Amino acid sequence: xxxxxxxxxxxxxxxxxxxxxxxxxxxxxxxxxxxxxxxxxxxxxxxxxxxxxxxxxxxxxxxxxxxxxxxxxxxxxxxxxxxxxxxxxxxxxxxxxxxxxxxxxxxxxxxxxxxxxxxxxxxxxxxxxxxxxxxxxxxxxxxxxxxxxxxxxxxxxxxxxxxxxxxxxxxxxxxxxxxxxxxxxxxxxxxxxxxxxxxxxxxxxxxxxxxxxxxxxxxxxxxxxxxxxxxxxxxxxxxxxxxxxxxxxxxxxxxxxxxxxxxxxxxxxxxxxxxxxxxxxxxxxxxxxxxxxxxxxxxxxxxxxxxxxxxxxxxxxxxxx
Amino acid sequence: xxxxxxxxxxxxxxxxxxxxxxxxxxxxxxxxxxxxxxxxxxxxxxxxxxxxxxxxxxxxxxxxxxxxxxxxxxxxxxxxxxxxxxxxxxxxxxxxxxxxxxxxxxxxxxxxxxxxxxxxxxxxxxxxxxxxxxxxxxxxxxxxxxxxxxxxxxxxxxxxxxxxxxxxxxxxxxxxxxxxxxxxxxxxxxxxxxxxxxxxxxxxxxxxxxxxxxxxxxxxxxxxxxxxxxxxxxxxxxxxxxxxxxxxxxxxxxxxxxxxxxxxxxxxxxxxxxxxxxxxxxxxxxxxxxxxxxxxxxxxxxxxxxxxxxxxxxxxxxxxxxxxxxxxxxxxxxxxxxxxxxxxxxxxxxxxxxxxxxxxxxxxxxxxxxxxxxxxxxxxxxxxxxxxxxxxxxxxxxxxxxxxxxxxxxxxxxxxxxxxxxxxxxxxxxxxxxxxxxxxxxxxxxxxxxxxxxxxxxxxxxxxxxxxxxxxxxxxxxxxxxxxxxxxxxxxxxxxxxxxxxxxxxxxxxxxxxxxxxxxxxxxxxxxxxxxxxxxxxxxxxxxxxxxxxxxxxxxxxxxxxxxxxxxxxxxxxxxxxxxxxxxxxxxxx
Numbered sequence: 001x002x003x004x005x006x007x008x009x010x011x012x013x014x015x016x017x018x019x020x021x022x023x024x025x026x027x028x029x030x031x032x033x034x035x036x037x038x039x040x041x042x043x044x045x046x047x048x049x050x051x052x053x054x055x056x057x058x059x060x061x062x063x064x065x066x067x068x069x070x071x072x073x074x075x076x077x078x079x080x081x082x083x084x085x086x087x088x089x090x091x092x093x094x095x096x097x098x099x100x101x102x103x104x105x106x107x108x109x110x111x112x113x114x115x116x117x118x119x120x121x122x123x124x125x126x127x128x129x130x131x132x133x134x135x136x137x138x139x140x141x142x143x144x145x146x147x148x149x150x151x152x153x154x155x156x157x158x159x160x161x162x163x164x165x166x167x168x169x170x171x172x173x174x175x176x177x178x179x180x181x182x183x184x185x186x187x188x189x190x191x192x193x194x195x196x197x198x199x200x201x202x203x204x205x206x207x208x209x210x211x212x213x214x215x216x217x218x219x220x221x222x223x224x225x226x227x228x229x230x231x232x233x234x235x236x237x238x239x240x241x242x243x244x245x246x247x248x249x250x251x252x253x254x255x256x257x258x259x260x261x262x263x264x265x266x267x268x269x270x271x272x273x274x275x276x277x278x279x280x281x282x283x284x285x286x287x288x289x290x291x292x293x294x295x296x297x298x299x300x301x302x303x304x305x306x307x308x309x310x311x312x313x314x315x316x317x318x319x320x321x
Numbered sequence: 322x323x324x325x326x327x328x329x330x331x332x333x334x335x336x337x338x339x340x341x342x343x344x345x346x347x348x349x350x351x352x353x354x355x356x357x358x359x360x361x362x363x364x365x366x367x368x369x370x371x372x373x374x375x376x377x378x379x380x381x382x383x384x385x386x387x388x389x390x391x392x393x394x395x396x397x398x399x400x401x402x403x404x405x406x407x408x409x410x411x412x413x414x415x416x417x418x419x420x421x422x423x424x425x426x427x428x429x430x431x432x433x434x435x436x437x438x439x440x441x442x443x444x445x446x447x448x449x450x451x452x453x454x455x456x457x458x459x460x461x462x463x464x465x466x467x468x469x470x471x472x473x474x475x476x477x478x479x480x481x482x483x484x485x486x487x488x489x490x491x492x493x494x495x496x497x498x499x500x501x502x503x504x505x506x507x508x509x510x511x512x513x514x515x516x517x518x519x520x521x522x523x524x525x526x527x528x529x530x531x532x533x534x535x536x537x538x539x540x541x542x543x544x545x546x547x548x549x550x551x552x553x554x555x556x557x558x559x560x561x562x563x564x565x566x567x568x569x570x571x572x573x574x575x576x577x578x579x580x581x582x583x584x585x586x587x588x589x590x591x592x593x594x595x596x597x598x599x600x601x602x603x604x605x606x607x608x609x610x611x612x613x614x615x616x617x618x619x620x621x622x623x624x625x626x627x628x629x630x631x632x633x634x635x636x637x638x639x640x641x642x643x644x645x646x647x648x649x650x651x652x653x654x655x656x657x658x659x660x661x662x663x664x665x666x667x668x669x670x671x672x673x674x675x676x677x678x679x680x681x682x683x684x685x686x687x688x689x690x691x692x693x694x695x696x697x698x699x700x701x702x703x704x705x706x707x708x709x710x711x712x713x714x715x716x717x718x719x720x721x722x723x724x725x726x727x728x729x730x731x732x733x734x735x736x737x738x739x740x741x742x743x744x745x746x747x748x749x750x751x752x753x754x755x756x757x758x759x760x761x762x763x764x765x766x767x768x769x770x771x772x773x774x775x776x777x778x779x780x781x782x783x784x785x786x787x788x789x790x791x792x793x794x795x796x797x798x799x800x801x802x803x804x805x806x807x808x809x810x811x812x813x814x815x816x817x818x819x820x821x822x823x824x825x826x827x828x829x830x831x832x833x834x835x836x837x838x839x840x841x842x843x844x845x846x847x848x849x850x851x852x853x854x855x856x857x858x859x860x861x862x863x864x865x866x867x868x869x870x871x872x873x874x875x876x877x878x879x880x881x882x883x884x885x886x887x888x889x890x891x892x893x894x895x896x897x898x899x900x901x902x903x904x905x906x907x908x909x910x911x
Contacts, residue, residue, distance in 0.1 A: 307897030
């Protein structure tokens, strides 16, 4: 048993206020106190236990304990203490819970460990080559507002989808703890693109797709990455009762209604219908100065997209048995 | 000369072409003929040898035959009619007269064939790429350097901006991309996380330094891409297998290493230029890339100050002196800081004297200033000199607006925290069109940075190395505590605390032993020493216990805040879900 495991065992069984005077700790210190990593590990485990005690206060019911345990693990995502909190919960509380709660806890733990909170899918295809990607022109005012005028002016507007940049940044601002997978432009080594997309799409909580009509047109050569990403995401979510909550489309087109009549190849029909059925948030064009519109678009992302990303985890707490 | 591959023989004059056709009879395809094959091809050799022996035999036969036909008598047979021998002899004699002509023609054709062969070999040899020899390599390198010089000269006139630097397969960094803002880029990270390595790789890309790139990327097969904007147009510098795959050429760059150490024991400054070209656009990143000591460059800068002073009647009333004075005054809040004079201190050496609030009556040599002041002088002086080397004819007010790219490694080194807080704002205000890429250890330098301008190198939980993370928030009005927590996630505590907080369980035993020794009427020297040691132990254990209580309280508060935030997030998500179910419109009217 490593020092960490031994310390977790002692701390899981004893409140922080009493642990240093407990016999178990004295014995442990006598045996391992001289080890080089013991003191640092002790401090780390102790700090994690403070968090566990704060969230899982005495007197909670089993369900409340489970809720708080999940809330704690969500709060400590991207934090070194998360693993310790999990170990302390397993050592100090989990065994007291019913089997259903234990298995729900383990199911949630796997989900909380997902590498990405959201996968952001969008296209870099430029239907009107040559010249800048029209999406950049159509949302010029919104993009400049979110990314800054310099960023807009200096960007390569042919190669980049700056609207995607702006939405991504807006989401990150609203849910700063959330980590998204976002492929801003073609990477140098395109042979790895598919592998990276596969890895990312396989480990995310919410699938967000910025929809443009060009996405529903099969490319002349090569893959339709957006379609591939969508398919993979839907395939992974098929057993989830909340799968619809975990798929978000954002429509960015010149005309919302025209999108519904978009002719598509048979293989894309299901995809288009899915987008259509969800009646996705629609980003009206913001090419010319219009601060009121920019405000509305920001609110749309803040209220319709960001909370759903956040909810992918908080729902786990809500639904604790 | 080694011949290594086959090559098609170019078209030849018609007679030679016709002659070479005969090669095909012997299985030689001239279109894939190599010189080696041409020389050693057995059918061809057989052709030549058999032709030679054939001619010899033919000549011998012809002589024998000629002798025979001329010896046959031509008299009429007694029986009358024509003798068959006589007819053959007549034909034979006729042939001996015509034969040499035919032989002569055959010989001429053979000579033509030999010439064609020689010509074909020469042609193939001229087309084949020989294995390079050292002089060849040197010549090619010279040609390449000359070409790069031309590109660099062209680039000197253009305005550049870096947009992004991406890499695959660097052994010290996880694959990633460093997106660069147009004015300020601050890269933070702990020691050993690869900030300098990343900057050196970036600098090598910008300056097209193949040697440094090879050294930095010697393992694996890294692929690097640098997206730049030249006069508003996007271009890409590409490196694969440590070779450049583009024709952009080296871009002027000033890269200042962390060791901006000014030798304070050397108060005299040479009054003549070293001629070593240390402050030119070509050498702006040289020391950073090669990791040579930077002292020479700083000394050259000081010499340049002396030369400026001596060569211009304005003395100290020159832009570079005014710039340095204003920066130091702003940083130090010492309105009296000023260059006082430059005096001759030896036959060809000078001393730069300066005044400040502390020595307003007695000017002191510049080297007596703090290392922080000298570091600031070096940074601002070098940038000014670099811009001057880019636009030597520009007026001072235009010069500081010259677009350029400047890398500063550990910009916060030697600086007081309050200076660290101001340094980026000073740099951008004095040089508004310079794109700064700086690294540092102190989160304080990001104070006032806008979103996207700060990136952090972090160790990943499951990754092989370090990863670069671009922070999306701005740092306007951020407090020092915010900065430390957000940027560096500082949680580590000191070694003494860890040691003695873990010993809390020994507190009772230490106290008992101390009491026992204290009660001794006549303690030995050892007892006294041990008592002193126990008293220290006891004091530190108690102190650590107090510190522990403080830490527990602080951690408890943080946990409480996190719990509240978690509850708020949960409620927000629920509200959003409910409003979505209630059919809230997702539409925005334009």
